[in-house]
Amino acid sequence: MSTTLDRREFLKKVAATGLAGSLAGVVSTGCHQQRANLPALLWPDRPRDLVRVGFVGIGNMGRGHIENLLRIEGCQIAAVCDILPERAQWARQRIIDSGQPEPKVYGQRGERDFQRLCQQEDLDLVYTATPWQWHTPICVAAMANGKHAACEVPIATTLDECWQLVETSQRYKRYCVMMENCCYDRIEMAVLNMVRQGLFGQLLHAECGYLHDLRELKLSPTYYQGMWRLKYAIHRNGNPYPTHGIGPVAWCMDILRGDRFEYLVSMSTKSIGLNLYAKARYPQWADQRFKLGDINTTLIHTALGKTIIVKHDTHLPRPYSRDFLIQGTRGLVRKYPQPLIYIEGEGASDQWQPFAKYLEGYEHPVWEALNKQAQGAGHGGMDFIEDYRLIQALRKGVPPDIDVYDSVTWSAIFPLSERSVAARGRPVAFPDFTGGKWGSARPLGVFEHQL
Numbered sequence: 001m002s003t004t005l006d007r008r009e010f011l012k013k014v015a016a017t018g019l020a021g022s023l024a025g026v027v028s029t030g031c032h033q034q035r036a037n038l039p040a041l042l043w044p045d046r047p048r049d050l051v052r053v054g055f056v057g058i059g060n061m062g063r064g065h066i067e068n069l070l071r072i073e074g075c076q077i078a079a080v081c082d083i084l085p086e087r088a089q090w091a092r093q094r095i096i097d098s099g100q101p102e103p104k105v106y107g108q109r110g111e112r113d114f115q116r117l118c119q120q121e122d123l124d125l126v127y128t129a130t131p132w133q134w135h136t137p138i139c140v141a142a143m144a145n146g147k148h149a150a151c152e153v154p155i156a157t158t159l160d161e162c163w164q165l166v167e168t169s170q171r172y173k174r175y176c177v178m179m180e181n182c183c184y185d186r187i188e189m190a191v192l193n194m195v196r197q198g199l200f201g202q203l204l205h206a207e208c209g210y211l212h213d214l215r216e217l218k219l220s221p222t223y224y225q226g227m228w229r230l231k232y233a234i235h236r237n238g239n240p241y242p243t244h245g246i247g248p249v250a251w252c253m254d255i256l257r258g259d260r261f262e263y264l265v266s267m268s269t270k271s272i273g274l275n276l277y278a279k280a281r282y283p284q285w286a287d288q289r290f291k292l293g294d295i296n297t298t299l300i301h302t303a304l305g306k307t308i309i310v311k312h313d314t315h316l317p318r319p320y321s322r323d324f325l326i327q328g329t330r331g332l333v334r335k336y337p338q339p340l341i342y343i344e345g346e347g348a349s350d351q352w353q354p355f356a357k358y359l360e361g362y363e364h365p366v367w368e369a370l371n372k373q374a375q376g377a378g379h380g381g382m383d384f385i386e387d388y389r390l391i392q393a394l395r396k397g398v399p400p401d402i403d404v405y406d407s408v409t410w411s412a413i414f415p416l417s418e419r420s421v422a423a424r425g426r427p428v429a430f431p432d433f434t435g436g437k438w439g440s441a442r443p444l445g446v447f448e449h450q451l
């Protein structure tokens, strides 16, 4: 069964929605340049019918990814690894029950047992959904042993780790992909489509973030394995989780495809929310000193003069939001608390319009092709779409949608914001992980490959 469009159909659809310009390297946002300049930041790989996956970290997210991968044609989970034996065994049984051969099980030898998986198994991809401190070590071990690496967010928590990932990916010519599911949500994809068609004119500003009341989950002794997430709240202050917000914005703003993050400034409020919550429910944490400010606000300036506000807000009572506002010379769109749009000359002046009125004609062909198959999967289906596109890219031997440069540039906001907060909001420059190649138009997979 093929739920995707075939190549000809995809290109027709792309042309019909006005995206053909991007395929030819000429786009409406003004910061793409000729495809002829394509830097050697990407390389094709050999196509393969079957993608053999080793999966490390089978907790809340890991379980969801395993369910997705078992539904994807041409994907076999050949090895699993978790330091908790019951989780590894759950995955083993689930894989057998789905009709796939019994996978090899790792994790019995402790936190570094992923190294044996990377060294001993014949795999195409190692996929990681562990706590953050293991992301880079596992991706590096995978690539150094000839496997592509995919990883939950953020892929790195220090600048050293960011560089290590870039250098290892370049040295071994292995893909290194941060799995940012929010890039594949319906509205973000439709807005990206609108941006490419010039609906908002020239982009100038965006707002985004991760605004999610995680007090119960962080303080609960059983939700995150070993309470790993709380440790980051104790020890670090900045924006530790920027990628859900910044990923879709970076795609809209052609970051590393014509523009780049130049510098940021960042400030945090004091920390009080977790202590107040703990007093009532987890008194053992009531007097703990948490470094992470309850609200972190980071402001990024791009080389071409755009600004982006990125927020992190997980210690206070509030409804879920990723903010997601995109503004240009013709109008703007916002997703939360409900999707609204304003385009100059359309509708009443000064009044928001319902976004739904604009959705028709702007649905992204990738979302349209996979939406039905994705229904019921995690986070409204976007988790399935990201997993599907990763596996199909590897089957076809084309670069995945998110590459190592995107992955580390988005993740670097954590350590950079931390530096700025510590220096009373001083500007901090972004490293250029592309070695000066950010200004050339690198194709964006969701406009390039129908998969």
Ligand SMILES: NC(=O)c1ccc[n+]([C@@H]2O[C@H](COP(=O)([O-])OP(=O)(O)OC[C@H]3O[C@@H](n4cnc5c(N)ncnc54)[C@H](O)[C@@H]3O)[C@@H](O)[C@H]2O)c1
Pocket (backbone or CB within 6 Å): 056, 057, 058, 059, 060, 061, 062, 081, 082, 083, 084, 087, 107, 110, 111, 112, 113, 114, 129, 130, 131, 132, 134, 152, 153, 154, 179, 180, 181, 223, 224, 225, 226, 379
């Ligand atoms: N994309 C999203 O929407 C989304 C949502 C939630 C979490 N996440 C990310 O997913 C990752 C996992 O989060 P979670 O909520 O599933 O956490 P979790 O604590 O539920 O799961 C982590 C798993 O990793 C295992 N583990 C820990 N160290 C290990 C090691 N060295 N080797 C092998 N296994 C190890 C743990 O035993 C546990 O089963 C995090 O990076 C988080 O940021 C992403």
